[in-house]
Amino acid sequence: MWRWFHKLGSPRSFYLISNRLLPWLGAAAGLLLVVGAVWGLLFAPPDYQQGNSVRIMYIHVPASILAQSGYLLMATAGAIYLIWRIKLADIAMQCVAPLGASLTFLALVTGSIWGKPTWGTWWQWDARLTSTLVLLFLYLGVVALRSALEYRESAGRATAILALVGVVNLPIIKYSVDWWNTLHQPSSFSLTEKPAMPAEMWLPLLVMVIGFYCFFFTVWILRIRSEIIQRESGTEWVRGVAGS
């Protein structure tokens, strides 16, 4: 187990292992996204109050979930890098930040489009909208810090510290904003309870969420691989891969 873990930590074997994993993950992402999107957009029943506008949920909810998991993943990678100095964790952290930022942006945009017909406004200074906006700012901070620092090694450690500080702050920001103003409905999904919506609605949503996760990991691994190739260019094995 541990040996396998250590092996995965080296850029070279990650590259080779991901070579085998990537087609499956990509195929799963494509399949789940197509199935979920067609199911959700064409066959799932419309909401009795919101009508067809509820269908944007099938994009909005997965994007929001991913936006939050992405930050957690980034901070976890940062902590791993700070503690064990595994180079791969630094690469993973660097690659997940823009991805998370774009998904956060997607969640905000789809939420805004959904808000217009249902709440009657594009933007409301509501607690969850605001904390998602703050999440976007935190992502952008990580990206900005990374690009401001010139030396790769210390830039990785600096962004890792920032990501960890952000994780400590996220719940505080979340609660203070909640306290400040709330309009958004509470989450209708949780791991432990039965969903509050009918199965023909939450099943396609679940498919979309898993599809988004697969898509996220596919793109993440692709980015990590290109970063590995860039950093390790000049080593023997990269030349071997490029040559074959």
Added chain:
Amino acid sequence: MWSSLKREIRIGVRQSSDLVNSLFFFLMVLSLFPLGVGPGADTLRLIAPGVIWVAALLSTLVAMESLFRNDFDNGAIEQMAMSERPLALVVLGKILGQWCLSGFMLVLLSPVVGVTYSLNGAEILATAVALALGTPTLALVGAIAAALTVGSRGAGVVLAILALPLYIPVLIIGTSMIAAAEAGLPVTGYALWLAALLMLALAFAPIATAAALRVSLSH
């Protein structure tokens, strides 16, 4: 820790331009708003909590930008990092020393600000208490961002991008406290919240700042 606090105050008093600038910045931002939205007393009272806090946030950032810069450039930080005293405590002393000359000055200025925004005595008191409990948190959290960006290019703007999202809780609770005072509601709950955040920042921010400084030193 106390020696670095005293050192910071001494340096701050002797080279006062940076800190005086941050105070002027605070007052200027505050005087721009009446010019922008009109001098009516009702309007000013309505916007006072938010405007005072946003001005305090921005002037803290201005002060933070110079917190480590000189010591970093002349190598003093490196000596602090190598000394046998824990860097986190030395840094804590530095931050508190600087707060005495910047954040604490904002507290002292709050009666002046309150009068110009036509707040009454109790409201001014709430403003002062809110600033006294909130600005040290801002300084402590800002110090992490300052330590991360010191020695990099474009440090000022990046510092603002890193620190401002982290300032939101203090902004929300601080403005709520002043607004509650204006509405005649009790404010102790808000003050305790600000104090709780301050304790949290006191406990963790110096450690993160010290770690960030060590990273910046390794550039």
